[in-house]
Amino acid sequence: xxxxxxxxxxxxxxxxxxxxxxxxxxxxxxxxxxxxxxxxxxxxxxxxxxxxxxxxxxxxxxxxxxxxxxxxxxxxxxxxxxxxxxxxxxxxxxxxxxxxxxxxxxxxxxxxxxxxxxxxxxxxxxxxxxxxxxxxxxxxxxxxxxxxx
Amino acid sequence: xxxxxxxxxxxxxxxxxxxxxxxxxxxxxxxxxxxxxxxxxxxxxxxxxxxxxxxxxxxxxxxxxxxxxxxxxxxxxxxxxxxxxxxxxxxxxxxxxxxxxxxxxxxxxxxxxxxxxxxxxxxxxxxxxxxxxxxxxxxxxxxxxxxxxxxxxxxxxxxxxxxxxxxxxxxxxxxxxxxxxxxxxxxxxxxxxxxxxxxxxxxxxxxxxxxxxxxxxxxxxxxxxxxxxxxxxxxxxxxxxxxxxxxxxxxxxxxxxxxxxxxxxxxxxxxxxxxxxxxxxxxxxxxxxxxxxxxxxxxxxxxxxxxxxxxxxxxxxxxxxxxxxxxxxxxxxxxxxxxxxxxxxxxxxxxxxxxxxxxxxxxxxxxxxxxxxxxxxxxxxxxxxxxxxxxxxxxxxxxxxxxxxxxxxxxxxxxxxxxxxxxxxxxxxxxxxxxxxxxxxxxxxxxxxxxxxxxxxxxxxxxxxxxxxxxxxxxxxxxxxxxxxxxxxxxxxxxxxxxxxxxxxxxxxxxxxxxxxxxxxxxxxxxxxxxxxxxxxxxxxxxxxxxxxxxxxxxxxxxxxxxxx
Numbered sequence: 035x036x037x038x039x040x041x042x043x044x045x046x047x048x049x050x051x052x053x054x055x056x057x058x059x060x061x062x063x064x065x066x067x068x069x070x071x072x073x074x075x076x077x078x079x080x081x082x083x084x085x086x087x088x089x090x091x092x093x094x095x096x097x098x099x100x101x102x103x104x105x106x107x108x109x110x111x112x113x114x115x116x117x118x119x120x121x122x123x124x125x126x127x128x129x130x131x132x133x134x135x136x137x138x139x140x141x142x143x144x145x146x147x148x149x150x151x152x153x154x155x156x157x158x159x160x161x162x163x164x165x166x167x168x169x170x171x172x173x174x175x176x177x178x179x180x181x182x183x
Numbered sequence: 184x185x186x187x188x189x190x191x192x193x194x195x196x197x198x199x200x201x202x203x204x205x206x207x208x209x210x211x212x213x214x215x216x217x218x219x220x221x222x223x224x225x226x227x228x229x230x231x232x233x234x235x236x237x238x239x240x241x242x243x244x245x246x247x248x249x250x251x252x253x254x255x256x257x258x259x260x261x262x263x264x265x266x267x268x269x270x271x272x273x274x275x276x277x278x279x280x281x282x283x284x285x286x287x288x289x290x291x292x293x294x295x296x297x298x299x300x301x302x303x304x305x306x307x308x309x310x311x312x313x314x315x316x317x318x319x320x321x322x323x324x325x326x327x328x329x330x331x332x333x334x335x336x337x338x339x340x341x342x343x344x345x346x347x348x349x350x351x352x353x354x355x356x357x358x359x360x361x362x363x364x365x366x367x368x369x370x371x372x373x374x375x376x377x378x379x380x381x382x383x384x385x386x387x388x389x390x391x392x393x394x395x396x397x398x399x400x401x402x403x404x405x406x407x408x409x410x411x412x413x414x415x416x417x418x419x420x421x422x423x424x425x426x427x428x429x430x431x432x433x434x435x436x437x438x439x440x441x442x443x444x445x446x447x448x449x450x451x452x453x454x455x456x457x458x459x460x461x462x463x464x465x466x467x468x469x470x471x472x473x474x475x476x477x478x479x480x481x482x483x484x485x486x487x488x489x490x491x492x493x494x495x496x497x498x499x500x501x502x503x504x505x506x507x508x509x510x511x512x513x514x515x516x517x518x519x520x521x522x523x524x525x526x527x528x529x530x531x532x533x534x535x536x537x538x539x540x541x542x543x544x545x546x547x548x549x550x551x552x553x554x555x556x557x558x559x560x561x562x563x564x565x566x567x568x569x570x571x572x573x574x575x576x577x578x579x580x581x582x583x584x585x586x587x588x589x590x591x592x593x594x595x596x597x598x599x600x601x602x603x604x605x606x607x608x609x610x611x612x613x614x615x616x617x618x619x620x621x622x623x624x625x626x627x628x629x630x631x632x633x634x635x636x637x638x639x640x641x642x643x644x645x646x647x648x649x650x651x652x653x654x655x656x657x658x659x660x661x662x663x664x665x666x667x668x669x670x671x672x673x674x675x676x677x678x679x680x681x682x683x684x685x686x687x688x689x690x691x692x693x694x695x696x697x698x699x700x701x702x703x704x705x706x707x708x709x710x711x712x713x714x715x716x717x718x719x720x721x722x723x724x725x726x727x728x729x730x731x732x733x734x735x736x737x738x739x740x741x742x743x744x745x746x747x748x
Contacts, residue, residue, distance in 0.1 A: 059361055063525050067554065067615050068317070068517055074554040074614065081527075081552040 036100050037083040047097045047160075048151050049087060058084045090147045091171045094164045103157045105164060112166045119173060136177045143170050185281055186316070186518050187288040188324070188510025189273060191266060191304065192219055193248040193347030193374060194477060197507035198273040198288075200281070201515040206328065206508040211276040216503050220245050221268050223258040230272035240403035246376055249347045252300040263303050267310035274313055287314035289514035291506050293348040294320035295369035295531040297577050297587050298619045305616075316517055318616040321345075322352035323364055323526055324509030325475040329500055330356045331512055331524075337470035338365070339497075340461065342488060343506075344453060344478035347374035351457040353464035363527045366464035366550045368456050373449065375413070375478045381445040382409035386426070386435040401428050405435075412437040417482040442483050450487045457491075463550055474498040475505050527552055530613050537574035537583035539564075540680050546611045549579065556612040560626075563607075567599035571607055575621055594623045596630045667712050674707055674719055681722060687729060696725050 038045045041057040058080060063069060065076040086092045098105055119139075126132050146167045153160040185200045187209075195216045199208045208215035212231060222234035222243040234243050244257040247265040257265055274285050290313075292304050301318055308315045322341035329335065336358035343350040350369035354362055383405045387394050397405070408426045412435055415422050421438040461469070472492045478484050479502050488496050516524035529550045535543040536559070546557050563571065572593045578586030597605050606626040613619050624631040678700055685693055703718035 059357065059363065059527075062527060063361060066525055066527065069520065069525060075556075078554040078556045078612070081555050082557075085551060 035079075035083075037087055037096055038100065040080070040083050041087070043087075045097070045100055047094060047154050049093065051088070054084070054087055090143075090150075091164075091167055094150055094160070094167060097154075098157070098161055098164060101157050103161050105161055111162075112169075115166070116169055119170075123173060123176075132177065136174070139170055139174050139177075143167065143174060146170065184284055184286040185277075186511075186514040187274070187277060187285050188507050188512070188514050189270065189288050189290045189313075190321070190324070190504075190507035190510060191248065191270065191290060191292075191307075192503075192506075193246050193345055193376065194219055195346070195503060196269055196273060197504050198277045199504070199507040199511035200277075201511055206331075206511040206515075208504045208507060209277045210280055211273060217269075217273065219248065219269055221247070221265050223260070228268045228272075230269055238404075240400045243403075245403070246347050249371070249374075249376070252297070252303040263307045263310060266304070266307035270308055270311035270313055274311060285313070287316045287514075287518075289317045289319055289324075289510040289517070290315055291321045291324045291510050292318050293343075293345075293369055293371055294322050294350045294352055294364075294367040294528075295348075295371065296617075297532060298534075298589050298617070299587065300371075301616065301618055305618075316514055318618075319510060319513060319526060320350070320352070320364070320367065320528055320531075320617070321506045322350045322367065322475070323354065323362060323528055324507075324513065325473060325500075325505040326352070326354045326356065326362055327509035327512055327524065327526070328505040329473045329497060329509075330358075330362060331509075334358060335470075338464075338466050338468070340457065340469045340472040340492070342453070342457065342472050342474050342479065342492075343369075343476045344474075344484060345374050345476035346478075347371070347376050349373040349453050349456065349476075351453070351460045353460055353466060353469070360524045361527070362525070364529045364552075365466065366460045367529055367531050368460040368463070368549075369531075370452065370456060373452055375410075375476075377449055378413060378442075378446055378478070379406050379409045381449075382413055382435075382437060382442070385441065385445060386433075386437075389436075390426075390433045392428070392433070397428075404428075408435050413442070413481070416442050439483075442481075446481075446483050446487075450484065454487070454491050469494045471495040471497050473500070475500070475502045477503060528615070528617065529553060530555070530617060532577050532587075533579055534575070534577050534589075534611055534613065534619060535586075536609060537576055541582050541584060541677070543576060543581070543583050543586065546609070547613055551613075553613045553617060554615050556610060558608055558610045561607045561609065562603050563597065563600070563605045564602055566602050568602065568605070569597045569599060570595040571597070571623075573609060573621075573623060575619070577619075589619065590621065592621070592623070592632060594625065594630065594632045596628075597625050598628055667710075670712055670715060670719070671707055674703060674715060677719070677722070678704065681726065684726075688725070692725050692729075696722060699725065 041054055043049065043053060062077065062080055065080065067074045067077055086096050095105060122135060126135055146163055149163055150160060150167065153163060188199045190197045196219050197208055197216055198211060199206055211217050217231040218235050220231060220234040220243055222229040222237045222239060224237060224239050224242045229237065237243060242258055244265050247257065247262050250262040251266065253262060255262065278285055290304060290308055292301055304318060305315055322343045325343060326339065326341050335356050338353065338355050341352045341354065348369060348371045350367065352367040353365045355365060356362060384394055386409065387397065387405065405426055408424050412422055412424050416437050421436060423434055423436045426433045426435045469492065471494050472488065474488060474496055479498060485498060513524055513526060529552050530547050531549060533545050533549045534547040535545040538544050544559065546559055547555060570593055572591065574583060574591045575589040576583050576586040577589055580586050594607060608624055608626055610622040611619060622631065681696065681700060685696060688696060699718050699721045703715055703722065706715040706718055
């Protein structure tokens with residue numbers, strides 16, 4: 035399933051977010067079960083597709099899939115950076131250190147997203163950087179500690 | 184015939200419908216807001232003000248919503264039955280008031296209510312003879328009332344601080360009737376009742392009374408006095424009220440400084456949740472925050488909101504009726520299929536499957552728009568394994584045992600084949616009510632098992648009540664035996680796992696773990712379950728600082744075939 039086509043968008047990592055939202059809401063308002071009746075298959079497909087394209091990491095993965103590129107582990111040239119991050123993460127003590135580290139990670143995440151914008155036409159390089167992006171995201175998720183119940 | 188929107192609240196409930204195109208709260212016994220109180224001193228339950236005016240705290244149930252989905256009894260009744268009595272009262276009186284029968288209803292629930300709590304609300308409605316058109320989330324319903332009224336467009340927060348629960352949601356309003364929830368979160372043990380308790384404790388201390396020596400009844404009366412003080416606290420710098428206990432009169436008082444002090448911690452918790460939800464939603468700026476729920480009437484709460492949220496606070500809508508009015512508007516739109524209104528809501532809490540080692544494989548993440556279907560593929564971990572057990576859990580904690588358990592089921596009849604060959608697909612689908620269905624099947628053979636986590640039924644009130652009663656009686660009888668069996672199965676599974684990863688521990692912990700494992704095995708052999716529980720807890724404590732790393736190294740290949748074995 036090509037989610038870009040589903041929303042009539044060009045197959046590109048560099049997505050027009052407002053066009054995506056417009057297309058999603060417009061389609062949802064004709065197939066959502068509350069409008070169209072009980073059947074919810076199309077509506078949940080739209081939700082999966084929207085969620086995938088709205089998130090840079092998921093979008094990068096889908097972009098690679100559509101391009102027929104297999105996603106591997108992060109390339110070895112990033113091993114040093116990954117090793118440093120892991121070591122840094124394990125040595126964090128104070129909340130301030132944790133917050134600083136989290137900010138650094140999220141800056142790096144944004145950097146990588148920008149790098150991916152320019153690598154669209156080079157699937158191999160794109161896949162390499164995507165691997166690192168994924169790694170950074172998994173660290174960021176560790177900081178997302180839920181405070182409700 | 185009319186279609187209702189019902190807000191079944193912790194302290195108060197409201198029923199509304201659309202009259203001449205305008206959502207309107209229906210007067211029930213002369214008031215639009217009915218206290219969620221039920222008194223069981225007479226043959227028929229008394230609901231609302233009549234229950235409160237009995238001043239019979241022994242046989243009056245208050246704030247039953249806090250126990251939705253829990254296995255407890257009040258005056259011999261389950262929370263489902265008590266909630267059903269409130270719903271039945273609202274329905275009957277609304278029908279009398281409007282002079283026509285009620286066809287069906289949209290009922291609201293706190294946004295972060297789990298699957299089992301939502302199911303309990305549906306059951307209560309069915310016991311009360313109400314056909315549920317949809318369950319919708321309270322902050323979403325309030326946003327509908329707000330957005331419809333003002334034709335608003337933009338990104339708004341909804342700060343819903345009620346008697347027993349707190350919710351915060353971030354929504355996108357398009358101005359043409361689409362309400363897209365971006366993120367939501369909350370706490371169902373955080374509400375105005377907690378402030379009442381704090382005010383009561385403070386005053387008991389002040390009067391030289393020991394809170395531990397005060398009976399439940401006297402406490403209930405004290406709580407009512409505390410609630411009264413809270414409600415009038417904005418009227419002057421210090422308010423007083425009399426509290427009678429065993430014929431003696433005490434004076435309770437509450438000053439602005441004290442209410443600020445007593446509410447600080449509660450308000451901080453609401454703000455932490457709000458910040459988390461805003462960060463989850465990914466938006467940078469809110470166009471405004473809508474204040475709803477009885478607590479937002481308090482000056483101390485409004486002040487805190489103004490300080491914390493860097494945007495306009497909308498508090499002009501009636502915070503007690505808004506949820507019900509929004510539900511009525513949506514009910515009307517659903518029935519007419521007009522397409523004037525569309526709510527796109529989200530899953531409030533992550534849904535997943537317990538993995539080998541007690542972790543969670545997250546399948547539907549919180550804040551995923553609904554409806555949604557997600558699949559995962561698992562395989563067998565042993566040769567000729569013919570069954571797999573799945574434990575469905577909901578929550579954000581890293582360990583399955585800390586989350587809410589929704590269902591356990593087994594896929595059996597897998598034909599014998601070498602480990603890793605079977606391809607078992609587990610499919611989670613969350614519907615528009617936020618209710619979950621789970622399906623598991625083996626791809627090669629088509630062996631299938633479906634679990635409807637939402638048991639909908641069209642039973643009569645009597646049938647439903649007796650079924651529920653029998654079920655809860657049986658549950659308490661079986662629970663000890665069940666606990667021991669589970670303990671045994673789980674311990675054996677965990678021992679295997681613990682022994683396999685012992686080498687991941689530092690020397691001291693490793694030594695302790697070895698000793699405790701031997702103790703646990705011995706205790707299980709001798710069927711000494713109370714000791715076994717302690718040894719198991721010790722082991723969990725020893726391993727817990729190292730869980731993250733152990734689990735992530737174990738799960739990296741995602742072959743979690745031995746789940747629950």
